[in-house]
Amino acid sequence: MSTVAVEVVYRGIFQRTLARNIVRSIVFAARKEGKIGTAFGRYGDSPERNGIPAKQFAVVADDAEELEEVLARYEPTEVDVTINVDDTMCKGIESWAWYGLQPINQLTKPNGTLIVTSRQDADSLVEDIHQKDTPFDLSIIKSTVSFSGLWVYKDDHTDARILGTLCNVCPQLFSIDSMLQALDEQGNGETKLASAQKAYDVATIRTVEPGEGNSEVPYKFELLGWQTMEEGLVIRAQGKGGGFRGGDEGFQPDRNEVFKKYSTRSMRPVINFETCIKCTLCWLQCPDTCFDITPDGLYDANMESCCGCGVCEAVCPVPDCVTMVSEADFNDNSSQWEAWQEDKPSYQQWMTALVDKQKAETRTHGFHHVGGYTEEIAASEDA
Amino acid sequence: MTTTATNELFQTEKEELISGSEAIALACALADVDVITAYPIRPYDTVMQYVSKLKADGSFDCDFIVAESEHSQFEIVKHASSVGARTFTGSSGVGWFYAFEAITVTAGLRLPVVAMVGNRALDDPGAFGVEHNDALAVRDLGWMLYWVATAQEALDIALLAWRVAEDPTVFLPFAVSCDGSFLTHSQAIVNVPTSEQVNKFLPPYDRGKLQLHPDNPITIAPQVNEDWLMEMRRQSDEAMHRSVGVIKKAYEEFKEIFGRGDPSPFVEEYMTEDADIIIVGMGTLALPVRVAVRRFQEAGRKIGFVRVKFFRPFPTEELQEILTKCKAVCVVDRDYSYGAPSYGGVLFTELRSALYPMEKRPLMLNFIAGLGGREVHVTDVNDMVDIVQKAIETGIIEQEATWIGVRDN
Numbered sequence: 001m002s003t004v005a006v007e008v009v010y011r012g013i014f015q016r017t018l019a020r021n022i023v024r025s026i027v028f029a030a031r032k033e034g035k036i037g038t039a040f041g042r043y044g045d046s047p048e049r050n051g052i053p054a055k056q057f058a059v060v061a062d063d064a065e066e067l068e069e070v071l072a073r074y075e076p077t078e079v080d081v082t083i084n085v086d087d088t089m090c091k092g093i094e095s096w097a098w099y100g101l102q103p104i105n106q107l108t109k110p111n112g113t114l115i116v117t118s119r120q121d122a123d124s125l126v127e128d129i130h131q132k133d134t135p136f137d138l139s140i141i142k143s144t145v146s147f148s149g150l151w152v153y154k155d156d157h158t159d160a161r162i163l164g165t166l167c168n169v170c171p172q173l174f175s176i177d178s179m180l181q182a183l184d185e186q187g188n189g190e191t192k193l194a195s196a197q198k199a200y201d202v203a204t205i206r207t208v209e210p211g212e213g214n215s216e217v218p219y220k221f222e223l224l225g226w227q228t229m230e231e232g233l234v235i236r237a238q239g240k241g242g243g244f245r246g247g248d249e250g251f252q253p254d255r256n257e258v259f260k261k262y263s264t265r266s267m268r269p270v271i272n273f274e275t276c277i278k279c280t281l282c283w284l285q286c287p288d289t290c291f292d293i294t295p296d297g298l299y300d301a302n303m304e305s306c307c308g309c310g311v312c313e314a315v316c317p318v319p320d321c322v323t324m325v326s327e328a329d330f331n332d333n334s335s336q337w338e339a340w341q342e343d344k345p346s347y348q349q350w351m352t353a354l355v356d357k358q359k360a361e362t363r364t365h366g367f368h369h370v371g372g373y374t375e376e377i378a379a380s381e382d383a
Numbered sequence: 384m385t386t387t388a389t390n391e392l393f394q395t396e397k398e399e400l401i402s403g404s405e406a407i408a409l410a411c412a413l414a415d416v417d418v419i420t421a422y423p424i425r426p427y428d429t430v431m432q433y434v435s436k437l438k439a440d441g442s443f444d445c446d447f448i449v450a451e452s453e454h455s456q457f458e459i460v461k462h463a464s465s466v467g468a469r470t471f472t473g474s475s476g477v478g479w480f481y482a483f484e485a486i487t488v489t490a491g492l493r494l495p496v497v498a499m500v501g502n503r504a505l506d507d508p509g510a511f512g513v514e515h516n517d518a519l520a521v522r523d524l525g526w527m528l529y530w531v532a533t534a535q536e537a538l539d540i541a542l543l544a545w546r547v548a549e550d551p552t553v554f555l556p557f558a559v560s561c562d563g564s565f566l567t568h569s570q571a572i573v574n575v576p577t578s579e580q581v582n583k584f585l586p587p588y589d590r591g592k593l594q595l596h597p598d599n600p601i602t603i604a605p606q607v608n609e610d611w612l613m614e615m616r617r618q619s620d621e622a623m624h625r626s627v628g629v630i631k632k633a634y635e636e637f638k639e640i641f642g643r644g645d646p647s648p649f650v651e652e653y654m655t656e657d658a659d660i661i662i663v664g665m666g667t668l669a670l671p672v673r674v675a676v677r678r679f680q681e682a683g684r685k686i687g688f689v690r691v692k693f694f695r696p697f698p699t700e701e702l703q704e705i706l707t708k709c710k711a712v713c714v715v716d717r718d719y720s721y722g723a724p725s726y727g728g729v730l731f732t733e734l735r736s737a738l739y740p741m742e743k744r745p746l747m748l749n750f751i752a753g754l755g756g757r758e759v760h761v762t763d764v765n766d767m768v769d770i771v772q773k774a775i776e777t778g779i780i781e782q783e784a785t786w787i788g789v790r791d792n
Contacts, residue, residue, distance in 0.1 A: 038570060038572075039569075041568060043756065069674055073761075074564070223790060
């Protein structure tokens with residue numbers, strides 16, 4: 001018996017078509033070798049929300065009965081390969097389908113493979129990825145993370161490169177020739193096939209040993225049962241909140257104890273408290289009430305609530321006062337204002353370096369990307 | 384009378400990687416449906432999305448009307464059907480309920496509308512996962528009701544649906560029920576037949592002298608009192624009786640033309656021979672149950688499974704014959720019926736009623752499971768079988784209906 005399961009972890013809406021192309025191509029390629037397969041998105045994740053981590057699966061088997069064995073659980077309990085198409089999710093994911101943080105490699109089988117598209121190096125990613133009791137292989141596809149919208153698809157060959165890499169790291173699935181044939185039949189051009197072949201040729205792995213990686217225990221919540229749950233579908237509201245950190249000055253709203261937005265973000269705002277003019281716009285416009293008002297009347301983005309949408313950056317009238325920066329540059333969710341209070345020169349240095357790096361990398365996220373097409377088209381026409 | 388066109392898309396048999404919803408959309412194109420109405424609600428909306436795509440791509444020509452509500456959606460196909468158009472529509476959960484007035488009159492007027500119900504939990508709370516209560520709500524109204532288990536079956540049964548519904552001796556609407564998510568959002572390999580095969584199986588819809596047309600001046604749906612109504616109800620009852628024979632004949636022809644299908648159109652038997660316990664359920668529940676049954680059989684335990692495919696007309700005789708051979712029946716309901724006899728589910732209550740006249744009656748236990756799209760795992764099936772096994776050994780049923788997979792804290 002041989003069944004192979006592959007999951008694609010992606011950011012809802014922004015990477016949906018990418019994930020769908022990958023799982024469907026896996027089934028098509030398997031079909032070339034006489035195998036049977038199925039491709040599906042996890043219903044619990046849908047309807048997808050912008051940027052919220054979601055999953056799609058491809059399961060391939062030798063025959064229908066074997067396939068049924070795997071699908072007796074709708075969502076596979078373990079997968080041979082996990083494909084993560086946004087490296088910031090290496091820190092773990094919380095989707096619509098469950099409460100609490102799930103390590104990116106939670107379903108990856110012992111000696112399975114985690115494929116990540118990233119510009120980071122292996123050591124930097126391993127630092128984010130939660131430890132496992134068993135070894136697994138990490139395969140990095142050097143690439144800018146591919147984002148697009150719900151109705152548009154940025155065909156930057158990320159799908160082809162992932163599929164080529166997959167053929168290399170998981171040879172029991174199918175040959176690269178079958179994959180190229182499947183891609184060809186789906187109407188992909190020669191350059192895309194070449195991208196798949198090249199990714200296959202250059203793919204490398206780095207084994208991650210047991211105990212190596214992020215030692216954080218992922219947060220989780222106990223779900224109520226029918227005897228402890230409130231009747232009548234009632235959910236108690238959050239309290240109004242009070243002074244900043246429980247003091248008399250400033251303000252911070254009470255926040256939900258079982259719903260945190262850490263893994264929703266692929267970027268987060270960093271704030272230059274020294275140029276802030278206290279106009280209140282970020283605080284007013286933030287759809288998630290994420291800004292705490294500090295005793296000195298500044299606005300501190302609280303990472304428990306920030307979903308990374310970038311509205312604060314868009315409405316801020318002061319240049320570079322709020323800048324969206326890749327989530328990959330952070331290892332915790334601590335307060336920026338507190339860091340600034342503690343050591344202002346160091347904070348300014350750290351913050352300026354991050355902002356400069358962001359400008360150099362031009363990392364985008366879906367929200368930015370939706371509005372970014374006009375500029376991109378203009379740029380390409382100029383060139 | 385409409386003609387059936389040969390669609391260029393379906394010249395040769397081919398494989399597609401599609402969901403159950405997409406399979407039904409292809410069936411619409413194959414059957415050259417004339418009027419399709421839509422109103423978005425998930426998981427049903429996956430059908431309308433694919434129909435729109437086929438139409439936009441120029442692969443399928445039909446009147447595709449996106450109505451302003453489910454009520455209008457079902458009213459439009461009802462009227463279209465009365466003038467002789469082949470029709471398709473569908474909905475899910477409370478959307479289906481919003482159309483309820485139109486749904487009852489469609490059956491009352493003997494109009495062969497085919498609808499897809501993407502099974503979804505009824506609000507509140509708003510939930511997207513599968514429960515069978517939405518489709519089951521029409522069980523008393525004259526709708527034929529079928530639960531499919533695979534994307535392939537979805538395509539096949541949609542074709543069967545028009546064939547049976549539009550048979551002049553039947554003229555009743557037909558609902559194809561598909562478990563939300565498991566069928567509507569999973570893509571499987573489906574064999575798509577040719578137009579030629581479908582045309583051979585499915586004659587054009589001919590409403591004959593019941594067709595509303597200027598050349599055939601008639602009035603439909605007058606107001607009546609007690610002096611007329613009971614006879615009309617009796618006619619619908621008889622039509623449902625007649626549908627049984629029509630289904631059997633159509634299914635035999637289906638198997639001949641398309642080369643696939645089960646022995647019976649009404650139920651699917653799986654390892655029921657000499658079984659001590661037979662599990663009964665509907666829809667995609669078949670997947671984990673079949674796996675569990677295989678494992679029991681490998682371990683030498685005589686456990687079988689029957690999937691009820693047609694819920695209306697209810698396969699009474701088939702089930703009486705199969706189920707009276709075993710010691711105990713384990714009915715899994717993906718629905719609820721608060722305050723029903725023994726607090727059991729709908730399928731359980733119907734089955735127990737079907738078996739009451741039998742001389743040899745098996746023990747019957749009921750399990751409410753998989754509500755709101757919760758998965759029914761192989762381990763859940765094992766738990767049910769354990770409870771049933773205990774009842775066989777002691778001869779005592781401690782509790783007739785048990786909720787499985789619910790958090791009890």
